[in-house]
Amino acid sequence: MQQGVAWYNKVTVKVSFPDHFIAFYTDVQGAIVKIQDKKKRIIIGFSVSLIVILAVLLMSMVRNNAFNRQIHERSFAGDELFSIEENREEGLWVRIAPRSSTWTKIFDLEGTGSGEPDYQAYTYDFYVSNNTEDEVSSYTYKFTFDREAYLMSAWNGSLEIHQGDYVATVPDLREFNPDSYELDTVSIDGEVLVRMQEGDYLVYIPSPAENAKEIPLEAYEGVTPGIIMYIPIGEDINGSTLELEYTFHRELWSEPLFITALAALGLWSLALVICIVIMLQIRKYALQHEHDLDMIREAIETFTGFIDAKDPYTNGHSNRVAEYTKMIAEELGFTGEELDRIYYVALLHDCGKIGVPDNILCKPGKLTDDEFTVIKSHTTRGREILSSFKSLKDVDEGALYHHERYDGKGYPEGRKGEDIPLIARMICVADSFDAMNSNRVYRKRLTKEAIIEEIENNKGTQFDPKIADILLRLIKSGKIDMS
Numbered sequence: 001m002q003q004g005v006a007w008y009n010k011v012t013v014k015v016s017f018p019d020h021f022i023a024f025y026t027d028v029q030g031a032i033v034k035i036q037d038k039k040k041r042i043i044i045g046f047s048v049s050l051i052v053i054l055a056v057l058l059m060s061m062v063r064n065n066a067f068n069r070q071i072h073e074r075s076f077a078g079d080e081l082f083s084i085e086e087n088r089e090e091g092l093w094v095r096i097a098p099r100s101s102t103w104t105k106i107f108d109l110e111g112t113g114s115g116e117p118d119y120q121a122y123t124y125d126f127y128v129s130n131n132t133e134d135e136v137s138s139y140t141y142k143f144t145f146d147r148e149a150y151l152m153s154a155w156n157g158s159l160e161i162h163q164g165d166y167v168a169t170v171p172d173l174r175e176f177n178p179d180s181y182e183l184d185t186v187s188i189d190g191e192v193l194v195r196m197q198e199g200d201y202l203v204y205i206p207s208p209a210e211n212a213k214e215i216p217l218e219a220y221e222g223v224t225p226g227i228i229m230y231i232p233i234g235e236d237i238n239g240s241t242l243e244l245e246y247t248f249h250r251e252l253w254s255e256p257l258f259i260t261a262l263a264a265l266g267l268w269s270l271a272l273v274i275c276i277v278i279m280l281q282i283r284k285y286a287l288q289h290e291h292d293l294d295m296i297r298e299a300i301e302t303f304t305g306f307i308d309a310k311d312p313y314t315n316g317h318s319n320r321v322a323e324y325t326k327m328i329a330e331e332l333g334f335t336g337e338e339l340d341r342i343y344y345v346a347l348l349h350d351c352g353k354i355g356v357p358d359n360i361l362c363k364p365g366k367l368t369d370d371e372f373t374v375i376k377s378h379t380t381r382g383r384e385i386l387s388s389f390k391s392l393k394d395v396d397e398g399a400l401y402h403h404e405r406y407d408g409k410g411y412p413e414g415r416k417g418e419d420i421p422l423i424a425r426m427i428c429v430a431d432s433f434d435a436m437n438s439n440r441v442y443r444k445r446l447t448k449e450a451i452i453e454e455i456e457n458n459k460g461t462q463f464d465p466k467i468a469d470i471l472l473r474l475i476k477s478g479k480i481d482m483s
Contacts, residue, residue, distance in 0.1 A: 046272060053264045060258035068137070068249050077241040090131050092217075092246050094141055099123040104233060107188055119230040121152065124237075126204070128214075129222040134254070136217035139246035144201040146239035150186065150193035150230040151202075156212040157225050160203035161194060169205075173227075193230065216249065296391075300347055307353050317434055322347040324430035324471070324480065325423075331470045332426075342423055345398040349427050352382030352399055379403055379412050394421065402427040407461045418464075425464040429455070429471050432462070437482055448475070448482055 076094055080087075083095045104117035130136050151159075154173040161168050161183060168181045176192060178185045184195045196202070204225060206214035214223045231237060252258050304318035325346035329339055353361060356378055360371045367375065382399025389395050401415065401424035408416030420428075436446045436454060446454070455472055459465040474480045 042275065046268070046275070049268055053261055053268055056257060056261040057265070060255050060261055061252065063257060064250055064252050064255045068247065070247065072246050072248070074244045074246075075241065076244065078238070081240075081242055082238045086127065086129065088129075088131060092136060092139065092244065093127075093129045093131060094242055094244055095127045095129075096124050096242070097127065099125065105188060105230065107186075107230070109186070118233060119150070120233045121228060121230050123226060123228050125224050125226045127222060127224050128206075128217065130217045130219060132248070133219045134248040134250045135219060136215070137247050137249035138215060139217070139244065140203055140205055141245070142201055142203050142243040144241050144243075145196045145198060146237060146241075147198050147231070147235065149196045149237060150188075151196060151227065152191060152193055152230060153228040154204075155226055156209075156214055156223075157207045158205040160205060161196075162201050162203070163196070164200070196229075297344075300344060304347055304351065307350055317438065318347055318350055320434045321349060321427060321430045324433060324474075325426045327474055327479065328426045328430060328467060328470050331474070341392055342426070344392050345395050345423055346427050346430065348382070348386060348395060349398040349402045349431065350378065350382070351385050352378030352380070354385075355381045376403070376411050394423065397421040397424050398427050400424070402431055404428065405462045406464050410462075420464075425467055429463050429467050432458075433471060433475075451475070451482075 072092070074092065081094070081096055084097055087093045087095060099122075102120055102122055104120045106115065106117050107119045108114050126141070128139070128141075151161075151173060159170045159173055161170060163184050166182060168183055170176055170181070173194075176194070178192050184197075186193050186195055206212070206223070206225065208215045212223075214225065217223065229237075301319065307318060322343050326339060326343045329342045334342060356374060360367070360374050363371065379400050379402070383396040386396040386399055400412065401420055404410035404413065404415045404420045404424060405428075406417060406420070406425070408414055433451065433455070436451045439445050452472060452475060455463065455468050459468045471480075475482065
């Protein structure tokens with residue numbers, strides 16, 4: 001426990017305050033004030049960051065959807081299309097390679113009766129390779145012939161055959177029935193072949209069937225649809241072209257922006273939980289702090305009540321002076337923790353009077369010089385009482401200097417002007433006002449007009465002019481209740 005001690009006639013006066021008041025009043029209150037001041041900014045910060053994160057999440061979904069809907073196109077021709085080696089570059093690739101097994105057949109389309117084979121059958125494998133980390137959700141390719149050729153068979157997918165202006169879709173060329181279509185066909189040795197002229201083309205539509213599994217095409221996988229066709233012996237179709245159209249299906253989890261936003265949302269949620277826990281703890285400490293402050297306030301007010309009770313004519317004086325001083329401090333721009341400090345310092349300004357004998361303090365007549373000396377000693381006694389009270393910064397300044405005059409004719413040190421601590425100058429004006437506005441043993445309270453006149457007359461002599469003007473404004477505006 002911290003104690004202030006004043007001696008009078010061998011009687012020890014002790015004023016006790018809890019030691020932990022220092023920690024709560026400085027550290028905890030400072031933390032609470034800072035948190036409360038930043039609370040609005042914290043809420044705004046969380047709200048703005050959540051909006052940004054949700055916007056990024058939405059953007060990633062829109063971006064992913066747009067990517068999945070985008071139709072990609074590629075064209076292949078020449079050596080790039082008719083390549084023996086597999087292309088492992090990133091992207092969706094198609095290459096065509098003939099198998100080594102082949103056979104010849106006599107077409108004799110002109111009817112010359114030639115017995116020599118004039119067409120050769122080739123089995124062409126169309127290698128479709130997905131060299132990406134995304135699934136190919138759909139694809140088709142258009143193969144345009146650069147010379148006459150005859151289609152015999154194709155497997156897995158469907159063929160959309162374009163002969164001039166005529167278009168027909170054949171689900172399975174191996175089960176082709178020419179009577180169901182108007183396609184240009186020829187029959188050779190019992191085989192029905194579809195004639196493709198230069199410029200004609202076919203569109204291959206891959207099969208999603210379980211036995212084919214041509215679509216969807218997983219990442220870094222491939223399929224090999226094939227076509228058997230006859231072309232003149234000694235010729236090839238290497239001048240033909242292939243145009244590929246395809247779309248991807250990318251999972252949202254594969255979208256880097258989505259993962260980033262999701263991670264940010266997780267961190268935001270964690271930060272929110274931590275912030276709520278901290279706020280609840282701060283609230284708990286704040287309630288405890290307020291409880292402790294109430295105890296301290298009640299202890300100080302009880303102590304000052306003992307002082308005021310020594311003179312029935314000044315009952316409540318300390319509380320009123322503290323209120324007036326606080327109002328003046330507010331007008332000067334003080335707020336929060338500093339305003340509370342000023343209030344408590346003012347509340348204790350007359351604590352030294354506890355050591356002044358009642359017969360002197362309550363004497364109705366004029367005081368002798370010795371008695372007045374004892375009265376004046378309450379300022380230094382107040383400093384002695386408060387000397388060990390470190391909870392409030394400069395707490396002893398109010399008690400020691402509140403009877404100093406602005407013109408230097410006060411006591412106990414005769415300080416002048418701004419050499420007198422500001423808090424003492426504020427208490428001086430408030431103390432004098434309450435004295436004039438209260439009934440005393442030696443006179444009745446003054447009228448409002450007389451008080452205003454007295455304060456005006458003592459600006460620059462007894463009172464700091466600036467502080468006196470502030471008090472006058474408070475009186476004239478009715479903010480101070482003179483009743």
